[in-house]
Amino acid sequence: MSGNPDAKTLDLTLKVWRQEGPDAPGSFQTIPAKDISEDMSFLEMLDIVNENLIADGEVPIEFDHDCREGICGTCNLMIDGRAHGPEKATTTCQLHMRKFETGAEVVIEPWRAKSFPIIKDLVVDRSPLDRIVEAGGYISINTGAAPDANLIPVPKDTSDAAMDAAACIGCGACVAACPNSAAQLFTAAKMQHLNLLPQGQPERWRRSEAMVETMEDFFGSCTNHGECYEACPKEISLDYIAYMNRDYAMSKFKNRKLAGRN
Amino acid sequence: MTVPDAKVPAGDIGEKWTNHKFSMKLVNPNNKRKFEVIVVGTGLAGAAAAATMSELGYKVKVFTFHDSPRRAHSIAAQGGINGAKNYQNDGDSIYRLFYDTVKGGDYRSREANVHRLAEASVDIIDQATAQGVPFAREYGGLLDNRSFGGAQVSRTFYARGQTGQQLLLGAYQALARQIAVGNVELFTRSEMLDLVIKDGEAAGIVTRDLLTGEVQAHSGHAVVLATGGYGNVYYLSTNAMACNVTAAWRAHRKGAYFANPCYTQIHPTCIPASDEFQSKLTLMSESLRNDGRIWVPRDLDENRAASQIAEDERYYYLEEKYPAFGNLVPRDVASRNAKTVVDQGRGVGPLKNGVYLDLTEAIGRDGIETITEKYGNLFDMYERITGENPYERPMRIYPATHYTMGGLWVDYNLMTSIPGCYAIGEANFSDHGANRLGASALMQGLADGYFVLPYTIGDQLAAKLGTDPVSTSDPVFAESIAGIEDESKRWLSNKGTKSVDWYHRELGKLVWDYIGMERDSAGLEKAITEIPTLKSEFEKDVNVPGSGDNLNSSLEKVGRVADFFELAELMARDALAREESCGGHFRTEHQTEEGEAKRDDDNFRHVAAWEWTGPDSTQTRHKEELEFENVALTQRSYK
Numbered sequence: 053m054s055g056n057p058d059a060k061t062l063d064l065t066l067k068v069w070r071q072e073g074p075d076a077p078g079s080f081q082t083i084p085a086k087d088i089s090e091d092m093s094f095l096e097m098l099d100i101v102n103e104n105l106i107a108d109g110e111v112p113i114e115f116d117h118d119c120r121e122g123i124c125g126t127c128n129l130m131i132d133g134r135a136h137g138p139e140k141a142t143t144t145c146q147l148h149m150r151k152f153e154t155g156a157e158v159v160i161e162p163w164r165a166k167s168f169p170i171i172k173d174l175v176v177d178r179s180p181l182d183r184i185v186e187a188g189g190y191i192s193i194n195t196g197a198a199p200d201a202n203l204i205p206v207p208k209d210t211s212d213a214a215m216d217a218a219a220c221i222g223c224g225a226c227v228a229a230c231p232n233s234a235a236q237l238f239t240a241a242k243m244q245h246l247n248l249l250p251q252g253q254p255e256r257w258r259r260s261e262a263m264v265e266t267m268e269d270f271f272g273s274c275t276n277h278g279e280c281y282e283a284c285p286k287e288i289s290l291d292y293i294a295y296m297n298r299d300y301a302m303s304k305f306k307n308r309k310l311a312g313r314n
Numbered sequence: 315m316t317v318p319d320a321k322v323p324a325g326d327i328g329e330k331w332t333n334h335k336f337s338m339k340l341v342n343p344n345n346k347r348k349f350e351v352i353v354v355g356t357g358l359a360g361a362a363a364a365a366t367m368s369e370l371g372y373k374v375k376v377f378t379f380h381d382s383p384r385r386a387h388s389i390a391a392q393g394g395i396n397g398a399k400n401y402q403n404d405g406d407s408i409y410r411l412f413y414d415t416v417k418g419g420d421y422r423s424r425e426a427n428v429h430r431l432a433e434a435s436v437d438i439i440d441q442a443t444a445q446g447v448p449f450a451r452e453y454g455g456l457l458d459n460r461s462f463g464g465a466q467v468s469r470t471f472y473a474r475g476q477t478g479q480q481l482l483l484g485a486y487q488a489l490a491r492q493i494a495v496g497n498v499e500l501f502t503r504s505e506m507l508d509l510v511i512k513d514g515e516a517a518g519i520v521t522r523d524l525l526t527g528e529v530q531a532h533s534g535h536a537v538v539l540a541t542g543g544y545g546n547v548y549y550l551s552t553n554a555m556a557c558n559v560t561a562a563w564r565a566h567r568k569g570a571y572f573a574n575p576c577y578t579q580i581h582p583t584c585i586p587a588s589d590e591f592q593s594k595l596t597l598m599s600e601s602l603r604n605d606g607r608i609w610v611p612r613d614l615d616e617n618r619a620a621s622q623i624a625e626d627e628r629y630y631y632l633e634e635k636y637p638a639f640g641n642l643v644p645r646d647v648a649s650r651n652a653k654t655v656v657d658q659g660r661g662v663g664p665l666k667n668g669v670y671l672d673l674t675e676a677i678g679r680d681g682i683e684t685i686t687e688k689y690g691n692l693f694d695m696y697e698r699i700t701g702e703n704p705y706e707r708p709m710r711i712y713p714a715t716h717y718t719m720g721g722l723w724v725d726y727n728l729m730t731s732i733p734g735c736y737a738i739g740e741a742n743f744s745d746h747g748a749n750r751l752g753a754s755a756l757m758q759g760l761a762d763g764y765f766v767l768p769y770t771i772g773d774q775l776a777a778k779l780g781t782d783p784v785s786t787s788d789p790v791f792a793e794s795i796a797g798i799e800d801e802s803k804r805w806l807s808n809k810g811t812k813s814v815d816w817y818h819r820e821l822g823k824l825v826w827d828y829i830g831m832e833r834d835s836a837g838l839e840k841a842i843t844e845i846p847t848l849k850s851e852f853e854k855d856v857n858v859p860g861s862g863d864n865l866n867s868s869l870e871k872v873g874r875v876a877d878f879f880e881l882a883e884l885m886a887r888d889a890l891a892r893e894e895s896c897g898g899h900f901r902t903e904h905q906t907e908e909g910e911a912k913r914d915d916d917n918f919r920h921v922a923a924w925e926w927t928g929p930d931s932t933q934t935r936h937k938e939e940l941e942f943e944n945v946a947l948t949q950r951s952y953k
Contacts, residue, residue: 058664059588073864091588091701099593099815106813106868111860114867116381119554120594122695123479124385142698150701171525172865179502182382186494190487191446195366195764196437198444202401205455215448215473218480222384246446 060090062154066101068113069161071170078170080159090150094137095120095127097149098160114173120145122285125221128228129174130161135225135283143223143285163228167235167270178224180270181238187266188259189242191251204250211249218245219286229283232272237280239267240296241288247299257306260299317571317923317938321726322426327944328409331430334726335769339776346371349775350783352519352534354506354561356383358478358756359739360540361485362763368492370768375532376489376498377521379505379556379870384486387542387554388759391478392599393462394470395756397439398432402459406467408432414465415754416945418644419719419747420897420913422577422921425944426726427744434761439471441764445484449473462600462752470753475599475691481756485763504530505870507801508794509537509565509735510784516734517784520794522802524870527863529798531791533783535775536734538767539565540759543718543740545578547878547885548830549822551715552584552597558874559881562722562741570730571723571923571936573743575881576889579750579898580831581716582648585699585709586668590819595714596699598671598692600752603641603648605676605685606709608632610660610669620662620670620708631655639952646749646898646911647952649713653831656712668710677705713831717755719746719898720888723923723938727770728762731923734774738762743921748897802862805872810855814871817852821875824848825882833889834902841886849879884924884933891935894918906949915947 064085071078083105088097095117102112118126127144131137137147152158160174168176220241227235243263246252252259274293281290323334341349349372353364356378364376380386398411411432416423443449443457449471450458459468473480492498501521508520510531518533544559545551566572583602584595609628616623631651633640641648652669661667677685682705686693693704700710722730722737724744729736739759746754784790828841852875860866895904895911896918904912921938 089589089591092591093593093699096591096593100591103813103815106857106859109859112868114865118380118385118556119387119390121390121596123390123476124387124554126380126385139698146695146698148698148701175865178381182384182490185487186490190491191444192491193441193444193488194369195362195441195488195768198437198440201399201439201443201449202456206451207455208451208453211448211451211455214446215480218448218473218483219476221479222382245448249446249448251444251446 062088062090062149062152064088064152064154065157067157067159068174070113070173073172074169088149090148092149093120093145094129094131094147094149095145114175116175117145122146123221125223128163128176128178128223128225130164130228132159135163135229136285141285141287143221163224165224165227165233167233168224168227181222181224181235183270184235184239184263184266185242188255188262189246191246192255206250214245214248217241217248217288217292220288221286223285225283225285226280227271229279230272231277231279232275234274234280235267235271236274236293236296237284237288237290239263240292243299244292244295247295256299257303260296261303261307264296264300317723317921317936318725318731320424320938322424323726327425327429330426331433338769338773341772341776341779343371345779347373348779349373350375350534351536351538351771352532353377353538353540354519355386355540355542355739355741356380356486356489357386357388357540357542357739358482358485358759359741359763360386360538361482361489362760363538363540363738363767364498365485365488365492366764366768367771368497374492374498375501375534377501377504377506377519379503379524381502383489383500383502384483386482387557388482388756389479390554391756392475392597393601394460394472394477394753395438395481395760396462396469396753397435397471397757398469399436399439401457402468404467406469408436410467411435411469413945415745415751416747417950418749418751420749420911420950421747421915421919421942421945421947422574422896422940423745423747424940425942430766431745431758431761434765435757437765438757438760442481442484442760445488447473447480447484465751478756481760485760506541506561507564507798507873509568509732510790510794511568511732512784512788512790514733516732517788517790518786520791520798522798525865527802527866529795531786531795533786533791535778535783536736536771538736538738538771539722539741540738540763541741543721544878544881545715545718547822547882548715548825549819550587550592550595550826552581552595553715555594558877560874560877562737563877563881565722565730565732565735567926568732569926570732570735570737571925572720572884573723573921573923574720574748574888575885575924576829576892576899577719577748577897578715579645579717579719580649580713582645582652582713583671583711584714585696586663586665586712588665596695597714597716598696598709598711600645602671602673602689602692605688606641606671606673607675608641608669608671610655610662612660614659620672629655629660636952643952644749645752646900650831650900652711652713663710668712670708671711672708673704674708717750719743719748719750723921727773728767729770729774736767736771738767748899801873802869805856805858805869806860806862808856808858810857812855812857814856814858814868814875817848817856818871818875818878820848821845821879821882825885829882829885829889832900832902835890838886838890842883842890845879845883845886852876852879887933888922888924891922892918908953910950913949
């Protein structure tokens with residue numbers, strides 16, 4: 053199959069962060085990317101660059117990616133200093149080259165955050181996000197113990213608000229975009245998805261306290277810049293951070309004084 | 315050797331599972347902690363099984379090659395999950411879901427397994443809701459449903475267009491809870507590369523740590539493979555980039571039978587490929603077919619824009635051929651007809667490789683607001699990928715590989731032909747026959763993981779009480795580790811001229827051309843000669859740069875592509891041996907006068923289970939006869 057004859061092509065100069073391993077020094081490598089079709093996704097552009105590197109006997113660039121349809125949350129690149137690049141509400145894998153001008157220099161870096169150490173090149177370790185979920189981002193119910201699904205009606209607005217939070221793909225762009233490397237937006241999304249629902253009430257205060265404090269073990273503090281929301285590919289609202297702060301403050305009373313009473 | 319006993323329980327279809335649960339051996343709660351179970355894969359099936367077994371008390375080790383269990387490709391499922399709740403009061407029942415699934419699978423699945431699946435479907439909805447999965451709701455606060463292809467009732471539960479994501483997060487959160495209490499040990503960025511057998515039983519696995527290259531042995535009383543399907547054998551598919559057959563295939567090479575590899579599903583509504591560089595295909599939800607009209611220009615040399623083509627110059631081929639079902643014919647029928655018109659030269663788009671899915675009429679009828687509310691996110695995604703505005707010009711779509719019904723052969727307990735090795739979810743073959751209905755993949759993964767395997771595994775484990783798992787210092791593990799390390803060294807020292815992806819793409823073209831939507835004996839014979847030829851070229855000429863002691867995606871991929879080569883050849887043999895058409899397997903020699911799939915129930919009402927007989931010999935085809943005691947076999951018709 054040959055390509056679309058009408059598609060425009062671009063010539064770019066990439067500046068890519070290369071780093072052999074977690075403890076090795078890193079540096080930017082300048083790599084040309086020529087004849088890039090505007091129909092390519094950003095990651096397909098990198099595929100081509102890698103094919104060329106391999107053909108030249110060089111080691112290709114490592115980057116994380118998987119579903120390439122914006123839902124798995126694996127891909128994570130800083131493109132020209134912006135988490136997931138210039139297009140609003142779009143993951144790196146869904147960004148297409150028609151958003152770039154020919155002749156441009158494009159800087160590609162890994163997620164910038166001390167809590168996400170670099171593994172190699174553009175790949176980082178985001179496992180602290182899993183630790184936050186393990187701290188309480190679940191409803192404790194064993195398989196088989198569930199009542200009928202329609203036993204507890206949930207107002208549609210509540211359910212929709214929970215779904216808006218649950219749409220988080222766990223990519224970590226919020227942390228990468230934050231000047232403090234704070235994980236408030238991720239933690240709030242994970243927490244409020246459950247805290248909003250009736251099913252999540254029995255563990256609400258325990259969950260709130262545990263998740264926030266685990267988050268603080270790993271990440272910086274929130275100073276209300278709002279960069280996380282700007283970078284979030286799923287446009288998770290800052291409101292959830294406010295709800296989280298409320299629940300965390302409440303948890304300090306509830307968990308001490310009222311355990312077992314409401 | 316023949317196919318082992320499928321262990322289908324006796325009795326009435328509605329009582330088989332209940333009776334079976336009672337007749338199986340149990341492991342008492344205090345003894346469960348003495349057993350170690352290995353689960354490979356953390357998608358719906360794997361995460362659900364690992365969490366549930368841990369809740370029961372088993373010690374679980376769970377492995378994923380992703381950086382987090384939540385990345386598995388179950389996350390990308392859009393449409394929904396079936397559950398025979400009959401909340402809509404429209405006559406649904408467990409029996410009806412069972413019946414629809416057997417019929418939809420074109421009568422090539424095991425009745426008893428399907429009925430159990432339908433029974434579990436009800437519990438899954440309860441379980442997921444209790445976990446906090448935010449299924450769509452009505453204003454009254456109760457759960458909403460929608461209908462899906464192949465069914466006449468509304469039984470599909472959904473969470474916007476992200477049902478798979480939400481169900482996976484539910485299973486992942488249940489797993490996270492068990493990791494936190496220390497009963498599940500999680501291994502991320504670890505890829506299973508071998509199944510280890512001792513005295514004819516599964517003893518454990520060998521993995522490669524993708525960050526350090528270290529090859530490690532893990533032993534357990536049982537091994538559960540929840541490693542998904544093999545759609546990426548086509549290179550281009552809607553699967554995620556890393557989806558592969560390696561874990562299942564390595565088990566196959568150790569003796570697990572591989573069933574019905576030729577049963578693959580092609581989804582009709584994907585965005586057509588735009589060039590050679592295309593890395594994957596993106597699905598546009600099938601729900602668009604509810605409001606969209608599918609057409610191509612009648613004129614072969616048509617070059618005008620869609621809006622310039624008059625109504626009588628448009629060929630609404632599905633509406634013309636299938637007046638009753640129209641644009642809502644099942645997936646296989648819609649896909650094959652798209653291929654036919656594109657092959658005729660009627661394709662649209664710059665590469666003439668798609669058909670129009672036109673919502674102009676629906677926008678006129680319902681208003682742009684209604685359509686935006688229903689499909690706005692899909693339209694946005696389409697525009698992001700193609701740069702075309704679907705509100706102004708019709709979308710272009712074309713079929714793409716989406717799901718694989720074939721997989722490791724399992725008995726009623728979901729155990730493969732290797733004792734102690736289980737396969738669940740898309741990795742096994744058991745429930746969908748020759749064609750899977752929409753919204754049934756999520757259902758099957760979760761049924762296996764939450765409600766079937768955690769029971770059935772006890773039957774096998776009970777007999778092992780008091781025994782330790784095989785020691786990882788046993789020679790069987792050392793031998794396997796040495797083999798894997800040698801394999802890595804061999805690839806790295808190959809110094810060939812072409813990349814792994816280049817060979818994967820070339821393999822994909824062969825598989826798509828010869829074992830795609832339509833197959834014939836001449837093409838399949840060609841595939842059987844050309845695939846091994848390309849494979850030997852690949853083995854000599856592939857270039858794997860970098861080293862084996864840190865992250866190296868070329869090295870990860872080369873082993874997966876090597877396994878795809880072997881699988882592809884088996885797919886061709888399976889498709890050639892199955893001299894009939896059924897579901898996703900369409901042999902052009904076997905069609906009705908109207909061009910529909912023509913089954914041969916007298917000769918092919920069986921599962922083909924293939925036995926590995928060594929790298930240089932043709933695999934042996936075994937049969938498991940399928941008995942239909944409840945569902946009458948008929949010719950599917952959608953006219």
